[in-house]
Amino acid sequence: MRFMTMVKGPENAGPPPQALMEAIAELGREATKAGVLVESGGLGPSALGARIRLSGGKLSFTDGPFSGTKELIGGYAVYEVKSREEALEWARRFMEAHRETWPGWEGETEIRQVFTPDDV
Numbered sequence: 001m002r003f004m005t006m007v008k009g010p011e012n013a014g015p016p017p018q019a020l021m022e023a024i025a026e027l028g029r030e031a032t033k034a035g036v037l038v039e040s041g042g043l044g045p046s047a048l049g050a051r052i053r054l055s056g057g058k059l060s061f062t063d064g065p066f067s068g069t070k071e072l073i074g075g076y077a078v079y080e081v082k083s084r085e086e087a088l089e090w091a092r093r094f095m096e097a098h099r100e101t102w103p104g105w106e107g108e109t110e111i112r113q114v115f116t117p118d119d120v
Contacts (some may be wrong), residue, residue: 001112002038002089004078005094008071009107011046016102023097031079031090040077071107078114088109 002023027088040054046064077094079089092111098105 001069001081001083001087002078003084003111004076004114005091005109006076007094007098007107007109009074009105010070011065011072011074013105020097023072023101024094027093027097028077029091031077035054036077036079036081036086038078038080042075043073046072058109069084074107075100084108084113 028037028040046066046069046086049064049066051064051066053062067078077090079087079090081090088111091111095109
């Protein structure tokens with residue numbers, strides 16, 4: 001089973017502490033050694049992004065930053081695991097690293113199953 005985790009937090013929280021980056025790197029090494037980490041990465045600020053919306057049959061384009069957005073996806077990881085519970089455990093450890101190394105930071109990690117053409 002493949003799951004994507006997406007961490008969401010305030011865009012203006014500032015750069016993450018070095019201790020958090022080290023904890024995330026260690027977690028990535030463990031997940032790689034366990035053979036479950038498919039891919040991971042951080043996302044740039046919304047000022048470097050864009051949105052394309054389809055509404056009323058028309059496409060509209062908006063360059064970032066996106067006003068009115070309180071939380072944005074800041075990073076992601078894709079895991080190939082045996083169960084949803086295993087994906088939840090990796091995400092819990094990721095959020096625990098945030099709690100331990102970045103006091104005051106608030107956010108969430110969303111976990112979603114990824115379906116491939118083989119799953120249809």
